[in-house]
Structures are given as C-alpha cells and as structure tokens.
Amino acid sequence: MQAVILVGGEGTRLxxxxxxxxxxxxxxxxxxxxxxxxxxxxxxxxxxxILSCGFEPTKIREALGDGSSLGLKLxxxxxxxxxxxxxxxxxxxxxxxxxxxxxxxxxxxxxxDVDVTAQVAQxxxxxxxxxxGLVPVEDPSAYGLVLCDRDHAVTGFLExxxxxxxxxxxxxxxxxxxxxxxxxxxxxIPSGQNVSIERAIWPALVGNGLHGSRAEGAYWMDIGTPERxxxxxxxxxxxxxxxxxxxxxxxxxxAVADDVVADGRIVPPAVVGAGSTIAxxxxxxxxxxxxxxxxxxxxxxxxxxxxxDGVTVGAGAVLADCIVAAGVEIxxxxxxxxxxVLGEGVRVGAGNVLSAGIKVxxxxxxxxxxxxx
Ligand code: GDD
Ligand code: MG
Numbered sequence: 001m002q003a004v005i006l007v008g009g010e011g012t013r014l015x016x017x018x019x020x021x022x023x024x025x026x027x028x029x030x031x032x033x034x035x036x037x038x039x040x041x042x043x044x045x046x047x048x049x050i051l052s053c054g055f056e057p058t059k060i061r062e063a064l065g066d067g068s069s070l071g072l073k074l075x076x077x078x079x080x081x082x083x084x085x086x087x088x089x090x091x092x093x094x095x096x097x098x099x100x101x102x103x104x105x106x107x108x109x110x111x112x113d114v115d116v117t118a119q120v121a122q123x124x125x126x127x128x129x130x131x132x133g134l135v136p137v138e139d140p141s142a143y144g145l146v147l148c149d150r151d152h153a154v155t156g157f158l159e160x161x162x163x164x165x166x167x168x169x170x171x172x173x174x175x176x177x178x179x180x181x182x183x184x185x186x187x188x189i190p191s192g193q194n195v196s197i198e199r200a201i202w203p204a205l206v207g208n209g210l211h212g213s214r215a216e217g218a219y220w221m222d223i224g225t226p227e228r229x230x231x232x233x234x235x236x237x238x239x240x241x242x243x244x245x246x247x248x249x250x251x252x253x254x255a256v257a258d259d260v261v262a263d264g265r266i267v268p269p270a271v272v273g274a275g276s277t278i279a280x281x282x283x284x285x286x287x288x289x290x291x292x293x294x295x296x297x298x299x300x301x302x303x304x305x306x307x308x309d310g311v312t313v314g315a316g317a318v319l320a321d322c323i324v325a326a327g328v329e330i331x332x333x334x335x336x337x338x339x340x341v342l343g344e345g346v347r348v349g350a351g352n353v354l355s356a357g358i359k360v361x362x363x364x365x366x367x368x369x370x371x372x373x
Contacts, residue, residue: 002103011109144158260277348360
C-alpha cells in the first residue's frame, strides 16, 4: 500500500531542536523521529512512501535514504513553494499508483500506534471516499474536531474550533492526521495552488462520503512542542506506545550500549548510547536518554531528561525535565531543569540555573553565573 506523508512544516514550535535539523529527523530516543512513523506504517502493510517536503530535503534524505533499511521504498517530492496540506497532496499525485488503488495520507508529526489496518478495513466496508482516523482528547482547540453519526459518517468538521463552538463535554474526537483516501479526492483539489485539506476539502466532503474511524485505546501524540517531545520520549521509554525501542529495552526497560563505562548508577527506564561514561557518584534515571559519547561527571544527577550525542555534563550538575541537544557542554554545578531546551553546541558556564522553559539557541555561550532563573 502507498502512503503520502506530509513533512513540509517548519517545526517552529520545536525550536531550538529544529533550528539546525528539520523536525522529521530530530532524534527521538535513539532514532530519527520519522523512523517511528515508517516502522509503524510498515507493520500495517505500507511498502511505498512518498515524503511531501516543503523545502530541499537533503538532511532528511541523509537520515532516511531510500527506505531500504526499513524494508520499504521511500521517495521525496519537493514543492516549489508551500502548497498547504491538500496542495501538497495534489503536487505528489503523479507519484501515486493506479486509480483503483486507495492510499494513505499522514501528517508527518505524530507518534502513534493506531491500528491503521482496522481503519482501512472500515473504509472498505463503508465505501467511504475518505476515512479520517479519530482519537479522543479533552481539549480539541489545537486540532480538527470531528463529529460523526452512529454509522461513522462525519456530520461536521471544525479545524481549530473556537471555545464558542464547543459543547462543554470532556471528550472530543479529533482528526489524528491519518487518512485513508480514494483517488477521487485528488479531483477535488485545484492544481498549482495553496489549498488546506482541513479547511477546503473535509468540509466539502461532509455528507458526501467522509467517514471517521475511532481508534480507542491507541497511543497518539503530535510531538510538535518541547513538552510533547519530552512526554513522547517518556512514553516510548515506558512502553506506553508500541515502538521498535521497546524491543531494545526489553523487560528491564534498560538499553545500555556494550562499551558504556558506568561507575555511577543508572535507574530504568533509560537508554544509554555507545561510548558514554557515567562517573562515580552520578545518578542517571529514571526516564533518561543519553545519546552516544555523553560524559556525565562525578556526582551529577540526571532525571527525566534527554541528553543527545556528545554532551558533557560537569561534576555535580543537575539536569531534570529538560532537553539537551548534541554537543552541549554543561559546566560543574550548573542546573538545567523545568522544561529548559538547549540547542546544539550551547555552552553553559558554572553556576547557571536554567529553568522555566527557557530555550537557548544553538551555539550560545553562557558565561559562568549569567542566568539564575
Ligand atoms: N508538504 C507540505 N506542504 N507539508 C505541510 C504543509 C505544506 O504546505 N503545511 C503543513 N504540512 C505538514 C506539516 O509538516 C505536518 O506534518 C502536517 O502537514 C500537519 O501540519 P501542522 O502544521 O502540524 O498542522 P496541525 O498540527 O496544526 O493540525 C493538523 O494536525 C492535527 C493532528 O495533529 C490538522 O490536520 C488537524 O486537523 C489535526 O487534528
Ligand atoms: Mg501538527
């Protein structure tokens, strides 16, 4: 089965993680984010994927190649300018197979294990033109709100609903960004224009073959903000979402590369990459990812944190609830916590206290004691 994955967005809300790397390939635990989507789709019989890119995908191509290592065929389509979610699909139409073949379309920023096989089966059984995967949320305001009748036909689609459009209930179904589509949907999209599938196409299909497929009990998360990136990391480590990482972690919820030198303590769930060292008296975990070549100094404490490749953490430093990108240097005794996000190559001098969701852009040098907040 073919799938088109939209990855044209800029990922601005994930800066500084996306300042130097496009969102689809930022590291999530131990692999590029999009690999989770590709592994999930592969499990559901997808063998041919078209990545719809909004800008030159050199870095995405470098990370994912032609898909052969993942057991599928991966192709790249680059828009001349952003075409919007429907315009991007239209632009990729030439790559899609025969008219009789239905295909999948996906937003490229969700971590999920939704049962797409069941969604495709429902689509086939109802004869729908398009079937939207639906997941329940408490607050639908950042999503596409979908109302269905008893036979799963969509009766209303509201993209980013205003508070006045909500009914005050505690459970709404939203579009998960997982669509099963018949080719005729392509005929509804004008060529060469910026068109939103959520604002132009779904409303036009309400009452004309748009269905919803509720995914109960599945894991689903749009990883588009640092808070959700961190939560997604923890959920992978705890096995709340079905991923390839779970196999690495095993029943002990711990994956430590063979050559790691750990004099300090590692508390699962945790992943520690090749070539990392954890000095005596240091405490790593729980809910920690250390990338490759990370150095944790004596007596340092790291918990609920992502620390990517090549980071050095000084003696007695404290890291908690934070994301530290590759190559960062954290001096002795510094504190990084409270949702702080440090971009690639940042240097944090001694005595700094970084918290309250601070975002430090790549390459920034913070002298000793510069920030205590
Ligand atoms: N190629 C291409 N071109 N891709 C695009 C473009 C474009 O012009 N615009 C957005 N995308 C990609 C983004 O990279 C992302 O993977 C996907 O399309 C959806 O765009 P977002 O910007 O992330 O949308 P959203 O999260 O606010 O809302 C969408 O997703 C929700 C679920 O997470 C909507 O589809 C909602 O209806 C849905 O509930
Ligand atoms: Mg999104």
